[in-house]
Amino acid sequence: MLYPRILVCLDVDHGRVVKGTRFRNLREVGDPVELAKRYEEEGADEIVFLDISASAEGRSTFLDTVRRTAEVLFIPLTVGGGVRTVADMDRLLRAGADKVSVNTAAVRNPGLLAEGARRFGSQCVVGSVDAARRGSAWIAYTHGGRTPTDLDAVAWAVEMVRRGAGEILLTSMDQDGVRTGYDLELTRAVAEAVGVPVIASGGAGTADHLYDAFTLGKASAALLAGILHDGLTTVGALKAELAARGIRVRTATPLRPPPPVTPDGAVVP
């Protein structure tokens, strides 16, 4: 039986991890390689890097960040942000990423998913859906949540899978950063509509929210960012709470004790 996964997401801008929420109020929190290692040691099951830098210079810095991280990481690394072509996917996978997530480019050119799946296998292709509620449904957004589409988010997730996505990263823009829980209704609607794993994203504040995402939301994985970067809790503490509530979690022992952390979140070398 598979373990529900806890993914830690780092937004990377010109070689630095930034946060606020994914969609506004950026603030620097640290070095991506060090933070990825720290979360691995805390018990994260996967690391996700999103490149939020818009320039060509930023993209090339990102590739280098992926390379340096992949070399030292012992858990899977998913990367996304600004992936436009199969050549972009190839570069990121060759830099050591295990999976590549695609959003805007797939809306413009849905053939990208099929091409990527054929070339690298669908287990490498993550379809990223940024969804916001509109009336009784949700619509998909592109460009980091700035541009609405006319696509129904659930139908678009189904279409992404039909074209080759092996996993769906589903972010509720309404819940993102608010820490009152994932959008369970959205998560469940997508999880029940597709045959591939769904990663719930946006809104995590407590272990209860993760529990709800795995049970009521039927998510295979849950993504965390802010509450960890702000030092409100740790992956280990969340996993202990989940285990106490009967959720099977991976309990790998760290390779060595995690490094000390200063109050502002920086890792002491």
Added chain:
Amino acid sequence: MRPQAGAEGGKPLVVGVTLLDLGSGNLHTVRRKLERLGARVVVTTEPEAVARADRLVIPGVGHFGAAMARLRSTGLAEALGQAAVGRGVPTLGLCLGMQILAEHGEEGDTPGLGWLRGRVVRFRPPDPLRYKVPHMGWNRLAARGSSPLLEGISPEAEFYFAHSYHWEGADPAEVAAETEYGYRFPSVICRNNLMGVQFHPERSHEAGLRLLRNFLAL
């Protein structure tokens, strides 16, 4: 890079490994992990280098049919046979690299290398909403008998899987471990020098590193 204590189990192993470049994304990660354990890694697409190898690792993610077509058209299939079957050098297939050791692959409806009994078929879980495909994430192994590959690895150890197809119809004597996902499937296959694992040891934390080290120690 400084090898750590623990998973690596002490001293680095200075052995040569030929890593077959099938264009798969995990190639460089596998390389780094082998090097971390002390191996001297040669990455190659050349049949001559493969035929001469003392130790082979076949990484691989992607499409079964496409991988086999490439192996056959480049002469790599024959070269692999000379080393792995002809000279019996230790050979480890990872994920798709394991699957191509089978007789047949459903993905592309293609014959495999056929060195080990069995075929590779798509997951058909009893409850598709509970058991999503790809089988993606961390899962355990249930060892069948003893395999040098699994030495020192706890039954509690978790490994990272990411695949939609799995082995079936193996010779029971060649199944070193099984994994449960709706039903049991072979996750470690082993006959003498020929070995394959369905998961990704290069991304399986401490246990994965230990497995790679076990392979290098053979």
